[in-house]
Amino acid sequence: MSINGNSILLRAIERDDLKLLHLWANNESIQLMLGGWHFPTNMNDQYTWFENLSCNSLNQRFIVENEAKQPIGLANIININFKDGNAEIGLLLDGQFQGKGYGKKIVEAISDYAFFQLRLNRLETTIISINQPSLKLFLNKCGWKQEGILRSWYYRNGTYIDKIILSKLKEEHSNQFL
Numbered sequence: 001m002s003i004n005g006n007s008i009l010l011r012a013i014e015r016d017d018l019k020l021l022h023l024w025a026n027n028e029s030i031q032l033m034l035g036g037w038h039f040p041t042n043m044n045d046q047y048t049w050f051e052n053l054s055c056n057s058l059n060q061r062f063i064v065e066n067e068a069k070q071p072i073g074l075a076n077i078i079n080i081n082f083k084d085g086n087a088e089i090g091l092l093l094d095g096q097f098q099g100k101g102y103g104k105k106i107v108e109a110i111s112d113y114a115f116f117q118l119r120l121n122r123l124e125t126t127i128i129s130i131n132q133p134s135l136k137l138f139l140n141k142c143g144w145k146q147e148g149i150l151r152s153w154y155y156r157n158g159t160y161i162d163k164i165i166l167s168k169l170k171e172e173h174s175n176q177f178l
């Protein structure tokens with residue numbers, strides 16, 4: 001199965017995708033904008049990571065495909081908490097597919113899936129404050145709300161940078177496909 005959005009879909013990660021994931025994992029401009037960090041990774045790290053993926057996990061990661069069936073990025077829904085009905089989401093797009101409106105389609109598709117298939121009630125994401133495209137995407141284009149700022153949480157290129165916490169509740173979300 002896959003998760004269908006508006007002219008995109010989210011599908012399971014296959015072994016053939018690992019070279020692309022390896023490129024994204026070592027791409028400095030993408031990684032600077034993400035919250036996590038790691039040392040440079042090799043293909044072996046990538047295979048080990050892949051072997052540990054499970055469709056039963058409460059941390060799910062997907063390849064995003066566009067209409068032409070090209071893999072354009074990654075999306076995730078992690079820390080799924082069915083007891084309290086919440087989870088965190090995230091995404092990244094390959095550089096050549098940024099700035100084309102895919103970000104909104106991905107956030108909407110994963111939100112529809114979380115609220116209307118998994119029956120979650122609240123989604124959260126955290127963003128490094130220098131990531132203006134991501135803040136614009138979630139706040140302006142997708143109607144998320146800013147909840148708080150964790151000051152000087154990240155350290156990047158000699159500077160401490162704030163972490164912004166955003167969320168969306170099911171009651172604030174309308175399913176574009178219903």
Ligand SMILES: CC(C)(COP(=O)(O)OP(=O)(O)OC[C@H]1O[C@@H](n2cnc3c(N)ncnc32)[C@H](O)[C@@H]1OP(=O)(O)O)[C@@H](O)C(=O)NCCC(=O)NCCS
Pocket residue numbers: 029030033034035090091092093094097098099100101102103104126127128131132133134136137
């Ligand atoms: C963040 C990301 C998902 C946004 O998706 P996208 O499809 O590229 O989104 P858009 O291009 O529509 O950009 C969103 C908005 O940010 C704006 N923007 C782009 N670059 C900007 C910049 N340097 N400064 C300020 N705003 C910027 C865009 O103009 C757009 O607003 P607009 O439609 O009103 O013009 C994508 O750029 C990406 O994958 N970046 C790298 C990884 C990443 O940051 N992931 C998110 C981690 S929280």
